[in-house]
Amino acid sequence: MKSIIICMMGIFSFFGLAKAQENYAALRKAMVAIQIQGRGITDPSTLAAMGTVERHEFVPKDLKRYAYQDRPLPIGNEQTISQPYIVAFMTEVLRLKKSDRVLEIGTGSGYQAAVLAKIVDSVYTIEIVDELALEAKERLKALDYDNIVVKAGDGYHGWPEKAPIDAVMVTAGAEEIPEALIDQLKEGGRMIIPVGPHNGTRQLVLVTKTKNKITKKNLMAVSFVPFTRDD
Numbered sequence: 249m250k251s252i253i254i255c256m257m258g259i260f261s262f263f264g265l266a267k268a269q270e271n272y273a274a275l276r277k278a279m280v281a282i283q284i285q286g287r288g289i290t291d292p293s294t295l296a297a298m299g300t301v302e303r304h305e306f307v308p309k310d311l312k313r314y315a316y317q318d319r320p321l322p323i324g325n326e327q328t329i330s331q332p333y334i335v336a337f338m339t340e341v342l343r344l345k346k347s348d349r350v351l352e353i354g355t356g357s358g359y360q361a362a363v364l365a366k367i368v369d370s371v372y373t374i375e376i377v378d379e380l381a382l383e384a385k386e387r388l389k390a391l392d393y394d395n396i397v398v399k400a401g402d403g404y405h406g407w408p409e410k411a412p413i414d415a416v417m418v419t420a421g422a423e424e425i426p427e428a429l430i431d432q433l434k435e436g437g438r439m440i441i442p443v444g445p446h447n448g449t450r451q452l453v454l455v456t457k458t459k460n461k462i463t464k465k466n467l468m469a470v471s472f473v474p475f476t477r478d479d
């Protein structure tokens with residue numbers, strides 16, 4: 249009798265889990281249609297990645313049910329996972345190709361890195377808070393992302409051993425654009441970075457590097473957790 253009850257409980261929890269996965273898939277589909285396509289994102293690879301990566305796996309357990317809502321969420325250590333639309337916008341403007349090597353500064357939960365990893369072959373990501381770097385590394389491994397390398401450290405200096413890089417994405421608000429990140433960009437490379445005064449509104453700046461010049465273009469006003477420095 250006891251084993252029948254245990255077996256029944258197993259079946260119910262299996263179906264409960266399957267139901268929850270189904271709900272998350274439906275919420276994700278609606279997120280892409282309403283928040284992302286609905287606001288003008290059209291790049292097919294960005295839309296496909298946002299529709300595949302399981303955002304609920306990247307937020308704290310008690311916030312899973314809010315994972316697909318139109319807002320950033322806290323991820324611990326006073327940091328946040330960005331609003332889905334901002335993740336999609338920053339991804340689309342980098343005009344990524346499959347063969348690209350991308351450097352992200354500010355791993356946080358690892359969600360943005362996972363979105364990038366669905367589109368390109370190699371993602372390198374640096375996180376200054378050791379605990380978050382370790383958590384993201386374990387989470388991405390458990391979810392089978394094998395083309396992302398996570399490093400704990402200050403991303404201000406970039407990752408010289410991985411240069412030249414096709415595209416850089418900075419997901420913390422900087423007061424200025426770190427020179428090392430521009431240096432490590434390939435000719436033809438792109439960088440997206442929120443720039444502006446500490447505690448003020450920042451601009452998402454798209455930096456493009458060509459043989460003879462660096463071009464900077466302000467794309468939209470945003471609010472991001474600050475870019476910090478190791479002492």
Ligand code: SAH
Pocket residue numbers: 323327328329330353354355356357358359360361374375376377380401402403404419420473474475476477478
């Ligand atoms: N991309 C993340 C969210 C980023 S929140 C995600 O998808 O979840 C910004 C992150 O940048 C925080 O985790 C913060 O600790 C980190 N950060 C701030 N300054 C940094 C620096 N100098 N180098 C590396 N990471 C930094």
